[in-house]
Amino acid sequence: MTPQVAGDAAATPVTERAWADAWVTVRCGACGHPGQWPRPELDCACGTVLRVPVVAGPPSPAPPPRSTPRPAFQPVTIRDARDAVTVTALYLRWLGYLNTRSAARRPPSGARISARGMLAQVEPAPRPTTLRDIECLWLTAMTDTGDTPLNCAFFSLAGYTDGARQRADSLGVPLFTMDVSGTPQPVNGAADELVAAGA
Structure with a gap:
């Protein structure tokens, strides 16, 4: 330097x-x-x-490197909970979070996927994701990684309660919904930013 x-x-x-x-x-x-x-x-x-x-x-910042645009995400049809986890892992890789794997600590409901710099939770249950679900994911991302907090994101098949959306917005947690088509859709500003910037 x-x-x-x-x-x-x-x-x-x-x-x-x-x-x-x-x-x-x-x-x-x-x-x-x-x-x-x-x-x-x-x-x-x-x-x-x-x-x-x-x-x-x-x-003084160096000029940004020229990057090629990301190709379109290739969806996978979601038929069950395992497919939802697979789609989330593929989507994280598409965003640039490589080496996805099951997280060591399982949540009370759904599944967690970790990658370098990211902890994501997938909720395939037919109930809206709650404020408590968002807080638990965020706290785990902040405390399980030592000195460097992870980014975190939530993927839900049934959507989110109003309280969950408000808390996610206040904490900066990206929220995505998924349906049988297999393409996650951003539902808040943090998710839009994550899709635009990638890993």
């Missing part, structure tokens, strides 16, 4: 050294992780040392 020089600031003479002043925190523009880097300095044979001012933020 190369910190940006702050062009509108002057270099300052270094008269006393302090460990904390010898480093600058710069956030990686690619992953967002803040790292500490040596603060750049210039010195002369006479003993003068100047500290170069740098911008303690992300570097």
Whole structure:
């Protein structure tokens, strides 16, 4: 990483050294992780040392790579609960979440699928998904992964109660419905954003 020089600031003479002043925190523009880097300095044979001012933020973003558009999702007819889980796994892969597998912890109802960066729940029961179902998925995604919370999404065959939709919106949980045609449909803004951005 190369910190940006702050062009509108002057270099300052270094008269006393302090460990904390010898480093600058710069956030990686690619992953967002803040790292500490040596603060750049210039010195002369006479003993003068100047500290170069740098911008303690992300570097100028690189131009986005050109990406090819995602092909259309290929639906699979849903006849039973197993088909619903299969469609959800295929849809997650289509979004870019690879290596899908059954999650280690099963929910009270339905099934969970995990992939790198994502935890999804599938509810094939003929009852609308409730607020409690949404909260349980969100809490599991926030707490089961250590320091890095997972994204989460919910897939339901029977839709959602009003309370579930409101809670999902407040927590940013993408909601999808499925029918026998086998193509998940986004039902809230978070789901629309997930489909647009992918993994």
